Amino acid sequence: MMTIKDSVHDHIEVEGVAADLLDTPPVQRLRRIKQLGTVALVYPSANHTRFEHSLGVFHLADRALDHLDIAGQRADRVRAAAILHDVGHSPYSHNIEGVVARRTGKEHDDVDELVTEGRVAAVLDNHDVDPEEVTALIRGDGELAQLVAGELDVDRMDYLVRDAHHTGVPYGTIDHGRLVRELTFIDGDLVLDEGNVQSAESLLLARALMNPTVYSHHVARISKSMLRRGTEALLGTAEIDAEQLRRMDDHELSVALRSHEQSQQFGRRLVERDLYKRAVWAEMGDVSDALLDADHDEVRNFEEQVAADANVDPDAVVLDVPGRPSMRESTTGVLVGGEVRRLDEQSTLVRALQVAQREQWRLGVYAPESHVEAVGQAAERVLGLETDGALISDVNTPGRYASLAEFE
Numbered sequence: 001m002m003t004i005k006d007s008v009h010d011h012i013e014v015e016g017v018a019a020d021l022l023d024t025p026p027v028q029r030l031r032r033i034k035q036l037g038t039v040a041l042v043y044p045s046a047n048h049t050r051f052e053h054s055l056g057v058f059h060l061a062d063r064a065l066d067h068l069d070i071a072g073q074r075a076d077r078v079r080a081a082a083i084l085h086d087v088g089h090s091p092y093s094h095n096i097e098g099v100v101a102r103r104t105g106k107e108h109d110d111v112d113e114l115v116t117e118g119r120v121a122a123v124l125d126n127h128d129v130d131p132e133e134v135t136a137l138i139r140g141d142g143e144l145a146q147l148v149a150g151e152l153d154v155d156r157m158d159y160l161v162r163d164a165h166h167t168g169v170p171y172g173t174i175d176h177g178r179l180v181r182e183l184t185f186i187d188g189d190l191v192l193d194e195g196n197v198q199s200a201e202s203l204l205l206a207r208a209l210m211n212p213t214v215y216s217h218h219v220a221r222i223s224k225s226m227l228r229r230g231t232e233a234l235l236g237t238a239e240i241d242a243e244q245l246r247r248m249d250d251h252e253l254s255v256a257l258r259s260h261e262q263s264q265q266f267g268r269r270l271v272e273r274d275l276y277k278r279a280v281w282a283e284m285g286d287v288s289d290a291l292l293d294a295d296h297d298e299v300r301n302f303e304e305q306v307a308a309d310a311n312v313d314p315d316a317v318v319l320d321v322p323g324r325p326s327m328r329e330s331t332t333g334v335l336v337g338g339e340v341r342r343l344d345e346q347s348t349l350v351r352a353l354q355v356a357q358r359e360q361w362r363l364g365v366y367a368p369e370s371h372v373e374a375v376g377q378a379a380e381r382v383l384g385l386e387t388d389g390a391l392i393s394d395v396n397t398p399g400r401y402a403s404l405a406e407f408e
Contacts, residue, residue, distance in 0.1 A: 001013055001014070001015035001019070002014050002015070002019055004055060006052065006055060006056065006059070007048075007052070007162075007165060007166075008056055008158070008161055008162050008165055009056055009059050009060075012055055012056075012058070012059045014055070014058065016076065016079070016127065017076050017079060017080050017123065017124065017127040017129055018058055018062075018079045018080065018082070018083045020123045020126070020127070021080060021083045021084065021120065021123050021124075022083065024118075024119040024120045024123060025118075025119060026084070026087040026114045026115075026119075026120055027051065027054065027083060027084065027087060027120075028051070029087070029247075029249055030049060030050035030051035030054055030086060030087065030089075031049050031051040032049070032249035032250055032251060033049060033050045033051075033089055033091060033092070033093060033249055033250055034046070034047060034048070034049060034050075034092065034093065034250055035048045035049055035050055035052070035053050035093060035159065035162065035163065035166075036048070036093065036163060036166075036167075036214070036215075036220075037092040037093045037094065037095035037220075037224060037227070038092065038095060038220055038223035038224050038227055038270070039167070039214060039215070039217070039220045041219060041220070041223050041270075041273055041275070042214075042217050042219045042220050043166075043167040043168065043169070043214070045166055045167065045168060046163070046166050046167045046214075047166070048162060048163075048166045050086045050089055050093065052162065053086065053158055053159055053162055054082070054083055054084075054085065054086050055083075056158035056159075056162055057082045057083075057085060057148065057154050057155050057158050058079060058082040058083050059158075060082075060154035060157055060158055060176060060180055061078055061079060061081075061082040061147055061148055061154045062079060062082075063180050064147055064154060064180045064183055065078060065079070065147075067180060067181055067183065068183065068184070068185065070144070073128065073129065074144065076127060076129050077129055077130070077133050077134055077137060077144070078137065078144050078147055078148065080124060080127075080129055080134045081134050081137035081138050081145070081148050081149075082147075082148050082154070084111065084114075084115060084120065084134060084138060085109075085138050085148050085149065085155065086108070087111055087114050087115070087120075088106075088107075088108040088109055088110055088111040088114060088138075089108045090108065090245070090246045090248075091245070091248045091249055091250045091252065091253035092227060092250055092253065094108070095224045095227050095228065096227060096228055096231045096253075098228070098296075099228050099231050099232055099235070099242075100242050100245065100246045102296060103235060103241075103242035104242045104243060104246065106246070109138050109139050109140070109149070110139075111135055111138055112135050115131050115134055115135045115138070116131040116132060116135060137149070143185065143188050143190075146189070146190035147183075147190065150190055151328055151329055151331055151332050152179075152183070152190055152191070152192065152200075152203075152329070152332045152333075154176075154180065156203070156207075156329070157174065157176040157179055157180070157203070158176070160172040160174055160203070160206050160207060160210065161173065161174060161176055163210065163214060164206075164210065167214055169210065169213050169214055171206055171209035171210050171213060172206045172207075172209075172210045172214075173206065174202050174203055174206050175199060175202065178196075178199055179192070179196075179199055179203065182196045182199060184335070186333070186335070186340055187340075189333050189340065190333070191332070191333035191334060191335055191340050192332070192333070192334045192335065193335050194335045194336070194337075194338070196334060196335075197334050197336065197343070197346060197347060200332050200334050200343050200347075201343070201347055201349050201350060203329060203332075204327065204329050204330060204332075204343070204349075204350055204353055205349070205353065207327075207329060208327075208353045208356060208357060211357070211360070212360045216322075216360070218278060218281065218362075218364070219275065221320055221364055222275050222276050222277075222278070222318075222320075222364070222366050223270060223275055225276075225318045225320045225364070225366060226266050226269060226270060226275065226276060226318065226366075227266070227270060229266055229315070229318055230257045230263040230265075230266025230267055230270070231245070231253070231257070231263070233260075233262040233263040233266065234256060234257055234260055234262065234263040236262055237260050237262055237263075239260065240256060240260075254267060254270070254271060257270070258271065265315065266315075276318060276366035276367055276368055276369075277366065277367065277368070277369050277372050278364060278365070278366060278372070279365045279366060279367045279371075279372045279373075279375040279376035279379060280363065280364065280365035280375075280376050280379045280380065280383075280385065281362050281363070281364055282362060282363045282364075282385050283359075283361070283362065284325075284358060284361045284362075284363075285386075286363075286385050286386045287321075287363050287383075287385065288383075288384055291321065291363070291383055291384075292321065292324060293324075294321060299319050299321055302319050302382065302383060303317045303318065303319045304317075305382045306319070306365065306375060306378045306379045306382045306383070307375075307378075309378035309381060309382050310367075310371065310374040310375045310377070310378035310379075311374070312367070312371050312374065312375060316367050316368055316371050316375065317365065317366075317367055317375055317379075318364075318365070318366040318367070319363075319364075319365055319379075319383075320363065320364035320365070320366065321363055322361060322362070322363070325354070325357040325358050325361050327344075327350075327353065327354055327357060329343075330342070330343055330344035330350050330353075330354065331343065331344065334346060363385075365379040365383075
């Protein structure tokens with residue numbers, strides 16, 4: 001057994017298959033991938049890694065297994081999946097996942113070649129753990145997969161408290177100890193036991209508060225968008241393909257971006273924090289359904305049209321259209337009066353959070369500071385935005401607040 005000092009969970013005891021997996025190359029690579037990608041450009045202390053997070057997920061999964069009285073090979077498979085659940089991440093975590101997926105058809109949970117071959121497979125075989133069953137858990141297949149890849153998983157519990165700790169933002173604080181202790185399986189579904197509606201609400205409240213403050217902070221969104229555009233330009237060269245890029249670490253991608261003419265301006269701007277500025281920051285009510293549902297090629301076409309209208313280089317316009325608001329965790333099951341109910345059906349607070357999520361939604365158009373005014377006006381014309389001349393809006397316009405009834 002080894003004991004590792006962790007900044008969030010204090011001392012984490014690791015033994016057996018999990019301990020032997022720690023020093024495999026795919027897991028060690030996670031030391032070089034930031035948990036929050038470019039968020040460190042907003043919160044300088046947000047330099048924690050996927051490696052730390054994986055240890056935290058293992059720790060909480062281990063405690064949950066003890067509470068649920070799950071032992072033996074079933075438990076070892078879950079422990080292995082907890083340590084390995086992030087090994088498939090591209091550089092900068094989720095920031096460029098969509099770019100890679102469009103070219104490879106693979107998401108970050110497609111880890112078969114990393115788990116079923118090489119050192120990882122050898123470790124699992126040595127502990128009589130089937131690599132194929134571990135990959136299935138990471139993909140979210142099977143009852144026990146809900147512990148590490150479900151709506152009420154320990155992955156979410158760890159990253160919220162860890163991200164809050166390292167950014168210094170207090171909103172991600174949750175009682176993860178109680179959440180783990182109150183987990184139970186009913187008819188194959190992982191739910192929270194009786195009397196834990198408020199515990200489940202706290203998880204969603206933390207996520208809802210962390211989203212605009214950390215995950216979707218406008219500077220984080222601008223830098224993510226610039227990273228994606230630079231990565232697309234890099235993949236447009238013949239020297240690096242998406243399969244090679246998805247196994248790089250943060251440092252390797254940063255160097256590659258600055259080493260190729262097509263992507264070097266984005267790579268340089270990111271390392272120097274010379275970021276684009278907001279030309280448009282529009283509310284959902286100002287945006288047409290056609291733009292809301294635009295695919296990647298349509299978004300790039302809009303960017304080119306805006307650039308032409310503004311008479312600027314196409315690389316000077318970045319259009320950032322978030323997906324429609326969703327709150328997957330709202331379907332979490334909670335036991336109420338002996339009956340399993342969906343949290344969003346039981347909790348008025350959760351329904352209010354769903355409304356707030358819609359009100360916080362913003363479409364962004366970004367440009368170098370010298371082009372902000374021209375690009376903003378061109379974007380309003382080309383995209384048909386109904387902003388009444390207010391291209392930047394950090395708060396909701398008075399009188400435009402939604403009501404709960406509108407979304408029930």
